[in-house]
Amino acid sequence: MDAQGVDLSVLALTPPGTHPLSPEKALRLSRAANDVAAEAVSRNPTRFRSLSTLPMSSPKDVAGELERAAGIGHVGTMVYGRAGDLFLDDPAYDGFFSAASELGQPVFIHPQLPSDAVRDSSYRGFDAMTDLALATFGWGWHLDAATAALRLILRGTFDRHPDLQIVLGHWGEMLLFWLDRADSLSRIAGLQRPVSGYVRSNFHITASGMLNPALLQHALSVTSADRLIFSTDYPFQRPAKEEIDLFLNHFSTDAEREQFSWANAASLFGFDLPSSAQDENA
């Protein structure tokens, strides 16, 4: 475990390149994973909710599996920003975003190992472990997710699907910090609104265990408290209750603390917390 609690042995298992699954295998494994997760949730309905896994390397099957997964109880889905060379903003996925919007299924964009081309050109030259850490949890993961989200905005996705909701971890990856510049892309890309407008209306942001008040303050300067969601990066990060309470003190009202702690998540993912959980978290 390093200083951030990240277990490097996991990274050592990361394959050297990005090799998307074959379409058939992707669909078969996605269905199996979604069935297993739905069953786990149904056994523990007061403790768990699940996000579905989708066959992203088979774009034609994505919307169908999203709908099937929603039907068996998944409250949203979690995808990478890219399947091999296919970016999430590729027109091949537009049916997916259309379905996510219609079904009210939020799409969580999770960081991913950058492509071999990006790794070769930006993240090599040190020892193997430093190369890997630079390309992943220390830097590259987050640029990859942020770039995917920005591309999705520039593609006009939220002009076509104004109700679609995206979730970004790690306080919005780096996108939230660069809106001054990114806003200037809207006119060039022919969008209806500035990039920051879509961030405020179509994105929710989770903390991913980064309990740093400066990051909270910046997020509040860019978007609103009803779009920020507590999360840890379990099992890599396991903040103690005391750390969490200390962090929650940086919100200015109890209402905002409740929004961040559970109410925003419940509202976004469409579920009620049992009243005992609300008491625990209040």
Added chain:
Amino acid sequence: MDAQGVDLSVLALTPPGTHPLSPEKALRLSRAANDVAAEAVSRNPTRFRSLSTLPMSSPKDVAGELERAAGIGHVGTMVYGRAGDLFLDDPAYDGFFSAASELGQPVFIHPQLPSDAVRDSSYRGFDAMTDLALATFGWGWHLDAATAALRLILRGTFDRHPDLQIVLGHWGEMLLFWLDRADSLSRIAGLQRPVSGYVRSNFHITASGMLNPALLQHALSVTSADRLIFSTDYPFQRPAKEEIDLFLNHFSTDAEREQFSWANAASLFGFDLPSSAQDENA
């Protein structure tokens, strides 16, 4: 001009790839540029100071030209984070950083068009102008500069040259926002201190005309007021005096306002402002 005052016609002139000058041409042009700039400064000593241009595609000539340029009055140097495929942290440049440290010449890392490989893998698929804007002022420029700075830290540059001072524009590019994660790289890379420690002791940060109080607040949460320097992005950005005054109100003391407005720059680059300029700026 776009919403940020960036003239896109300039971008249209950007060559499609990164083609560093030949070593001979780089040295010849650097010398000529440094002579022209030094002469302009000597004609207007109360108005101008200059940063030198270095023959980065000829690493063996870089330290020599830095020393010659310092001798004719340049107060620092401005470089890109990469010359073709050669990153600034390549051991080929270590003599340069050694000389910069010994001569007290700060090194400004300016954003650059990302490499063809990065553009192909991350910044294409839209119309040509959106591709280019995404790869440059809207996003890619800043990742390129930030990655170069982070790599320089990871290479142990500041363990070897503890007096070396780097300058980053645009509120520290994106590096200042990602220190929670980047800090975890220090142990893996075998550094003496966390990444954020080097940022606080070896980096100065300029505003580049981004007069956004949220970015100032974040910078103050990461580093100290004695390391922040006012700058515009002339001629692309030309904030009016009223905008600047409004922004300066976000500092909490007159002392910090003076540091940011001129005193930090004067101290870093080793020059006295004539008292009339001080009065103007006070």
